[in-house]
Amino acid sequence: xxxxxxxxxxxxxxxxxxxxxxxxxxxxxxxxxxxxxxxxxxxxxxxxxxxxxxxxxxxxxxxxxxxxxxxxxxxxxxxxxxxxxxxxxxxxxxxxxxxxxxxxxxxxxxxxxxxxxxxxxxxxxxxxxxxxxxxxxxxxxxxxxxxxxxxxxxxxxxxxxxxxxxxxxxxxxxxxxxxxxxxxxxxxxxxxxxxxxxxxxxxxxxxxxxxxxxxxxxxxxxxxxxxxxxxxxxxxxxxxxxxxxxxxxxxxxxxxxxxxxxxxxxxxxxxxxxxxxxxxxxxxxxxxxxx
Amino acid sequence: xxxxxxxxxxxxxxxxxxxxxxxxxxxxxxxxxxxxxxxxxxxxxxxxxxxxxxxxxxxxxxxxxxxxxxxxxxxxxxxxxxxxxxxxxxxxxxxxxxxxxxxxxxxxxxxxxxxxxxxxxxxxxxxxxxxxxxxxxxxxxxxxxxxxxxxxxxxxxxxxxxxxxxxxxxxxxxxxxxxxxxxxxxxxxxxxxxxxxxxxxxxxxxxxxxxxxxxxxxxxxxxxxxxxxxxxxxxxxxxxxxxxxxxxxxxxxxxxxxxxxxxxxxxxxxxxxxxxxxxxxxxxxxxxxxxxxxxxxxxxxxxxxxxxxxxxxxxxxxxxxxxxxxxxxxxxxxxxxxxxxxxxxxxxxxxxxxxxxxxxxxxxxxxxxxxxx
Amino acid sequence: xxxxxxxxxxxxxxxxxxxxxxxxxxxxxxxxxxxxxxxxxxxxxxxxxxxxxxxxxxxxxxxxxxxxxxxxxxxxxxxxxxxxxxxxxxxxxxxxxxxxxxxxxxxxxxxxxxxxxxxxxxxxxxxxxxxxxxxxxxxxxxxxxxxxxxxxxxxxxxxxxxxxxxxxxxxxxxxxxxxxxxxxxxxxxxxxxxxxxxxxxxxxxxxxxxxxxxxxxxxxxxxxxxxxxxxxxxxxxxxxxxxxxxxxxxxxxxxxxxxxxxxxxxxx
Numbered sequence: 032x033x034x035x036x037x038x039x040x041x042x043x044x045x046x047x048x049x050x051x052x053x054x055x056x057x058x059x060x061x062x063x064x065x066x067x068x069x070x071x072x073x074x075x076x077x078x079x080x081x082x083x084x085x086x087x088x089x090x091x092x093x094x095x096x097x098x099x100x101x102x103x104x105x106x107x108x109x110x111x112x113x114x115x116x117x118x119x120x121x122x123x124x125x126x127x128x129x130x131x132x133x134x135x136x137x138x139x140x141x142x143x144x145x146x147x148x149x150x151x152x153x154x155x156x157x158x159x160x161x162x163x164x165x166x167x168x169x170x171x172x173x174x175x176x177x178x179x180x181x182x183x184x185x186x187x188x189x190x191x192x193x194x195x196x197x198x199x200x201x202x203x204x205x206x207x208x209x210x211x212x213x214x215x216x217x218x219x220x221x222x223x224x225x226x227x228x229x230x231x232x233x234x235x236x237x238x239x240x241x242x243x244x245x246x247x248x249x250x251x252x253x254x255x256x257x258x259x260x261x262x263x264x265x266x267x268x269x270x271x272x273x274x275x276x277x278x279x280x281x282x283x284x285x286x287x288x289x290x291x292x293x294x295x296x297x298x299x300x301x302x303x304x305x306x307x308x309x310x311x312x313x314x315x316x317x318x319x320x321x322x
Numbered sequence: 323x324x325x326x327x328x329x330x331x332x333x334x335x336x337x338x339x340x341x342x343x344x345x346x347x348x349x350x351x352x353x354x355x356x357x358x359x360x361x362x363x364x365x366x367x368x369x370x371x372x373x374x375x376x377x378x379x380x381x382x383x384x385x386x387x388x389x390x391x392x393x394x395x396x397x398x399x400x401x402x403x404x405x406x407x408x409x410x411x412x413x414x415x416x417x418x419x420x421x422x423x424x425x426x427x428x429x430x431x432x433x434x435x436x437x438x439x440x441x442x443x444x445x446x447x448x449x450x451x452x453x454x455x456x457x458x459x460x461x462x463x464x465x466x467x468x469x470x471x472x473x474x475x476x477x478x479x480x481x482x483x484x485x486x487x488x489x490x491x492x493x494x495x496x497x498x499x500x501x502x503x504x505x506x507x508x509x510x511x512x513x514x515x516x517x518x519x520x521x522x523x524x525x526x527x528x529x530x531x532x533x534x535x536x537x538x539x540x541x542x543x544x545x546x547x548x549x550x551x552x553x554x555x556x557x558x559x560x561x562x563x564x565x566x567x568x569x570x571x572x573x574x575x576x577x578x579x580x581x582x583x584x585x586x587x588x589x590x591x592x593x594x595x596x597x598x599x600x601x602x603x604x605x606x607x608x609x610x611x612x613x614x615x616x617x618x619x620x621x622x623x624x625x626x627x628x629x630x631x632x633x634x635x636x637x638x639x640x641x642x643x644x645x646x647x648x649x650x651x652x653x654x655x656x657x658x659x660x661x662x663x664x665x666x667x668x669x670x671x672x673x674x675x676x677x678x679x680x681x682x683x684x685x686x687x688x689x690x691x692x693x694x695x
Numbered sequence: 696x697x698x699x700x701x702x703x704x705x706x707x708x709x710x711x712x713x714x715x716x717x718x719x720x721x722x723x724x725x726x727x728x729x730x731x732x733x734x735x736x737x738x739x740x741x742x743x744x745x746x747x748x749x750x751x752x753x754x755x756x757x758x759x760x761x762x763x764x765x766x767x768x769x770x771x772x773x774x775x776x777x778x779x780x781x782x783x784x785x786x787x788x789x790x791x792x793x794x795x796x797x798x799x800x801x802x803x804x805x806x807x808x809x810x811x812x813x814x815x816x817x818x819x820x821x822x823x824x825x826x827x828x829x830x831x832x833x834x835x836x837x838x839x840x841x842x843x844x845x846x847x848x849x850x851x852x853x854x855x856x857x858x859x860x861x862x863x864x865x866x867x868x869x870x871x872x873x874x875x876x877x878x879x880x881x882x883x884x885x886x887x888x889x890x891x892x893x894x895x896x897x898x899x900x901x902x903x904x905x906x907x908x909x910x911x912x913x914x915x916x917x918x919x920x921x922x923x924x925x926x927x928x929x930x931x932x933x934x935x936x937x938x939x940x941x942x943x944x945x946x947x948x949x950x951x952x953x954x955x956x957x958x959x960x961x962x963x
Contacts, residue, residue, distance in 0.1 A: 050788025051800065053781045054844060058803040061841040065818035066806070068825055125716045128709045140713075142948075147720045149944040150727065153904055153921045154937050157929050158723025161730065166741045168726065201720070251809065259811025262904055266925060276813045276905075283817050283909065293821070296814045303810050317805050318849050381864050401867040414865035418883045427879075431870035479869065 066300075073293035081287050091294035100278065107274040110189060110264075111257035114196040118204035118253045119246060121197075126208035126245075131215075144205050156195050156266045160186060163267075187269030195263040203252035207319060211245030212238075248319045251310050255303050275299055329356035331393070332515050333378060333483055338387030340373050340539075347373045349539040351387070355483070355517060360509050362518045362526040365536035366562075371519045374536070375485050378517065379408045391482060402431070407476035409486040413468045415460040421447070421471050422456035428479040442478055449508070450474045466497045473505070477512065484509075486518045490525065502528050523563050527551070535559050557678055560606040567612060567650050569605040570680065573597050587644035590669075591621040594677040604678040609651040611674035614642065614660075619669040626650060626668060628660045642666055724941070731934035740928050750931040751939075757932055763920040764936060770832065770916060771900035774839035779893040781840075782847025787881065789848075790855045804845045815842060816909035823910065830912030838910040839900045846899065847892035854888025894948075901940075 076086040094100075129140040147155065162168045165182040173179045185191060215238065223233040261276035275295065282292030311317070333355035340348040348370040355361050363371035376382040378389060380401035389396055396404055407428070416424050422443055429439045447453050450470040460468055469489060476484055489505075490498045506529050509516050520526055526533050527547045535542040535550065535558070542562075543555045554560035560568060571585030579593050583603060590605075597603060618625075626642035629649065633639075633656060640652040640660065650668060660666065733740065734747040754760065789797060807815055819838050823830055862884065866876040882889070904918045911919055921933055 047788055047792035047794045050784045050792070051794070054785035054804075054848070055796075055800055057781060057841070057844060058800065061819065061822070061837060062803050062806050062815075065815075065822040068821040069814075069818045072821060121716060125713060128713050143717060144720065146941075146945060147724055148902065149898065149948075150724060150937050150941045151904075151918050151921055152902055153918050153925065154727060154929060154933065155723040157921070157925055158726040158730075161726050161741055162722060164741065198719070198723070255809060256811055259813035259905065261813065262922065276811065279813055279817060280908075283820065289821070292817060296817055299811055299814055303814075307805075307809055317801075318852060320805070320808050320849075379864075379868060381868075400872070401864065402870045402872050406868075408865065408868045410861045410865055412859055412861050414859060414861035416862055416866070416880055416884070418886075427866070427871070428869035431875065475865075475869065 069293045069296055072290050073297050075290045075293075077288060077290060083289050088290075091290045094291060095294060095298060103273050103278055104275060106189065106272055107258050107276075110192055110196060110272060110274055111254045113193045114200060114257050115204075115250050115254045117193065117197050118201055118249065122201060122204040122208055122249065123246070126205050127212050130209045130212040131217075141209065144202050148202060152199055153262060153266070156199070156263055159191075159195060159198065160266055163191065186267060187271050189268070189272040192264045192268035192272040192274075195267040196257050196260060199260060199263060200253040200256060203256075204249035207248040207252065208242065208245040210319070211242040215241055243313075244315065244319070247310055247313050247315045251306060251315070252320060255306060258299060258302065329359070331355070332357040332391065333517070334388075334390040334393075335374070335378070336388045336390070338374070338377065338384045338389060340370070340377065340382065341385045347539050348377075348384075351539075351541055353534060353541065353544065355515060357515055358513050359531040360506070360516045360518065360529055362520060362530040362533045363536060364520060364523060364526040364533050364562075366521055368538075369536040370539040371521075371536050372487055375408075375487055375517060375519050378483070379406055379485050380404050405481055406483045406485055407479050407481040409472045409476050409484065409489045411488045411491055413460075413472040413492075415468055415471055415475070417460055419459075420456060421452065421458050421460070421463070424460065424471055425456075425475045425478055427475065432479070446474045446478045449477075465493050466501065469493065469501060473508070477508070477514065480512075481514065483515045483517055486516060488520055489518075490520075490522075498525070505529065527563075535562065537562070553676055554606060554678060557604050557606075557680060560604070560676065560678060565609050565651055566606045567609065569607070571603060571605075573599055573601045573603055575599070585624075587646040587648065588623040588625065590624060592675050592677060593672055594675075597677065597679075602680045604680045606676045606678060607670050607674060609639075609653040611670055612650065612652045613654075613669050613671070614640070614652060614666040615669065616660075616664070616666060618667050622667065622669040624668040626666060628662050628664050628666055631659055631662060633659075642668065727934045728938050728941075730929075730931050731938045733931050733934075735931070740931050750935040754932045754935045754939075759915075760917075760920060760932060760936060763915045763917045764940075766832065766835075766914050767901050767917040770835050770839055771897050773836050774843055774900050775893050775896045777836070777840045778843035778847050778896045779889060782844045782892060782896075783851050783882075783885070783889050785844075786848045786851035786855060787885070790852065790858075791860075804848060807842045808845045808849075812842070812903075812905040813909075816906040819906065820909040830910060832914045834910045834912065835907055835914065835916065838906050839903060842903075842906060843896035843899055846895045847889075850892035850895065851885055851888040854885050854891075858884065 071085075072083060073091055074087050074089065075083050076088045076090070078084050129137070129144075132140065134140070160167070163185040164170070165184055165186075169185065170179075170182040173183065174181075219237055219241075220233055223237045228236065258274055259276035259279075261274060261280045264270075264272050264274050264277055275298070279292050279295045279299070282288045282295065286292075307317075331354055333353075335351055335353040335355075338348060338351045339346070351370075351374060353374075363374060365371045373382060377384050378391075380396070380399060380403075384397075391405065416427070419427070425443045425446055426439050429442060434442075443456070444453070447456060450473060452467060452470050452474065455463070455467065455471075460471065463471065469492075472489065486505075490501050493501060502525055505516075518526075518529065527550075530547060532544060532546055533550050534544045537558045543550060543559045545553075550559060550563055554563065554566075557568065560566050569583070569585040569590075571583050571589075573581050574584045574589065575582040576597065576599050579595050580591060581594060581597060582589060582591050583605060585605075592605060624644065626644045628640060629643045630641045631638060636656055637653050638656045638659065640654075642650045642652060644650060652668075730740065731750055732746050732748070733743055734749065735742055735744040785800075789800065816838075819834070819841070822828075823834050828834060862880055863876050866880045867873070871879060902918065903916075904922065907916050907919055908922070915923070917936070921929065924930060924933060
């Protein structure tokens with residue numbers, strides 16, 4: 032026999048609804064439904080005056096195979112790949128050094144990674160253009176030191192786009208790495224060397240496996256945004272190293288072909304899903320992508 | 323001993339069951355707690371003791387049955403409306419509040435005047451020997467100190483009943499022993515009813531006025547420590563509390579209160595009422611009551627081989643193996659040792675053997691199994 | 696001896712390496728701050744023409760720039776407030792209660808975090824245009840709240856993972872009802888996680904370019920203003936404002952962080 036009492040309400044339903052209800056509705060309206068719109072739109076057509084009409088077509092997807100577009104996908108993936116690799120190569124030793132330093136102002140070192148990001152990212156990227164441009168600081172210095180006789184164009188190639196991407200996304204590599212490395216129990220390292228392992232062996236057998244989770248989440252956090260950061264390739268790449276983001280942006284602004292842009296976005300979503308699946312297969316924790 | 327008549331009932335648990343899904347955690351529990359007593363719920367983990375405590379506190383709701391505090395059904399009372407307080411196993415001190423604020427919390431909730439709160443908190447901290455700690459935070463205290471704060475925080479509200487959920491579980495042995503005595507002292511001094519949950523039988527025996535032993539959700543026996551130790555009513559109690567030697571068999575002959583009981587490795591005579599010819603019986607004899615002789619003893623047909631003797635200070639522990647392979651533990655004051663491998667005859671004095679019905683248990687278990695299926 | 700020298704070499708190399716990384720991180724900042732004091736008046740404002748404070752004064756005449764800054768702050772404050780409230784309550788609810796569809800909510804939460812911002816931007820643009828919601832301050836606030844909510848939830852959740860449920864029971868046991876328990880115990884204990892989430896939400900909002908780029912209308916945020924001006928060269932008054940914002944946030948955070956750090960240390 033189940034007695035009716037006000038305690039019955041204690042069992043979940045009401046508090047669960049009031050706490051999780053708002054977020055559920057929000058996610059439904061502003062994440063799920065918009066993405067459904069995009070999916071539907073990717074199968075829509077345009078009429079003569081470039082209005083979206085709900086007439087089913089797979090043509091948008093067919094157009095994705097355009098060789099020019101494939102060229103951009105390749106560039107985009109290459110940029111993302113080199114950005115991620117550079118972020119790991121620079122970010123890993125850097126995170127290791129600042130996470131395991133015995134300096135008492137360790138927190139300051141950490142904060143100094145974040146502080147630049149309180150300045151608008153566009154203007155910082157523009158700062159790089161000012162620095163690297165033909166009339167910029169670097170050329171001034173080179174001319175003054177007579178290393179070159181006339182200004183060198185450093186800008187507007189894939190290299191500068193990668194530089195900008197690394198610059199923008201570096202903290203997203205450092206923060207998870209820092210967390211993973213800081214968590215390392217130093218007695219493990221001592222135990223390893225005590226058992227006769229050389230530094231390099233300890234690194235390969237102990238440190239790397241235990242911090243791999245940080246490398247994985249950092250890589251996800253760097254690689255995926257790279258595909259979409261159109262303003263970086265706009266400012267530093269000068270149209271020579273467009274990423275998928277540029278392509279999408281154009282469809283929604285100047286190109287005014289939303290269905291094609293939607294189809295491109297679906298491709299980007301699929302790439303993201305694939306990478307996230309791999310990340311989860313490797314044992315990655317989704318929550319660590321957001322903290 | 324008859325506490326029922328001269329003491330006031332404070333908590334009454336009647337026919338309480340707690341079922342989580344298919345897990346029957348507390349089964350038909352009936353228990354009466356008297357004002358001012360120190361009652362311990364004792365059992366191994368998962369026996370339902372903590373669930374019982376949490377039902378009294380209001381954190382869990384009985385699936386069926388009634389719980390009364392001072393005669394009032396508290397079914398519809400929220401935890402914050404009940405005049406009972408809890409000391410949690412994890413202490414559950416508020417990490418963001420000072421010791422003072424932790425202890426004052428209950429009184430603040432009751433909207434007691436500030437000056438009064440201050441006075442009471444200071445007195446309480448003094449009582450638990452934490453005077454001068456009021457401005458510290460929980461993280462700055464040792465385990466034992468945290469424990470005292472948890473106790474002070476609960477006691478300051480002068481609850482009708484204080485519920486303690488393994489409060490000493492996280493402390494080291496020495497500190498635990500010290501806190502046991504201190505808790506007992508506090509309880510006597512404040513004369514508050516304690517319901518104490520533990521899995522540590524020694525702790526239960528040391529502190530309790532009465533012990534309530536539970537196993538797999540079923541109440542096994544309630545009684546004073548002496549009752550529980552000397553007259554276990556179930557096989558579980560006999561083996562759970564202290565060490566014992568258990569002979570299981572049946573009544574072969576019966577004349578008045580004299581019976582002859584046959585067990586696998588032999589037979590013996592005992593005195594005891596309430597048994598009939600053919601009844602299943604378990605006979606419990608504590609190691610310190612077990613005696614041996616090198617020649618046969620009248621009325622006892624138990625013979626074994628000395629397997630091992632260990633000298634532990636004042637006591638000599640002997641293990642004797644019976645013909646069926648069962649090992650019998652014997653403890654006696656150190657003296658002359660027996661030759662290992664020698665034959666001995668086991669016996670005991672009348673009254674040192676406790677007789678336990680076993681048929682009922684087996685039967686009840688069988689019935690339950692059928693019902694559950 | 697050999698070992699000692701090795702250690703010194705190692706340490707020096709480490710310090711040098713880290714210094715280079717910090718130089719890399721701060722180089723554009725140095726360029727921006729320097730640019731804000733540049734006396735040049737000709738586009739693209741790169742050549743150094745001497746030191747001046749003029750741009751800091753002229754800044755206050757540039758009403759369009761100032762109002763964009765105002766809009767940025769307003770949007771950031773409101774969306775932080777919204778996302779922190781919704782996210783905190785949701786994190787607590789998801790931690791405490793079991794219910795159907797939890798996995799679905801989790802899945803939806805990860806979307807704004809992992810998908811490229813541009814996809815979130817165009818999906819919201821599609822939503823607003825299909826539902827005929829005019830693009831304005833409101834759409835920016837809704838969009839910013841959307842991408843901030845998951846970060847708040849993850850931060851609060853991280854704090855919850857070390858949370859002892861029994862302190863809430865203890866509070867109720869001592870006579871506090873659910874609301875008082877929430878106010879006295881749950882929220883204060885979760886405060887560092889909530890504050891961390893809110894700070895992140897605020898930072899993401901003021902710096903957001905991509906999502907705002909697709910969801911803005913008449914109201915322009917500061918990053919959008921910068922974007923407009925990039926083609927013709929960013930004027931030094933923009934640098935001046937950026938410098939002021941940076942200085943402001945650094946001071947603010949130094950104050951709050953030191954306070955928060957002290958509190959955390961005490962609790963540990």
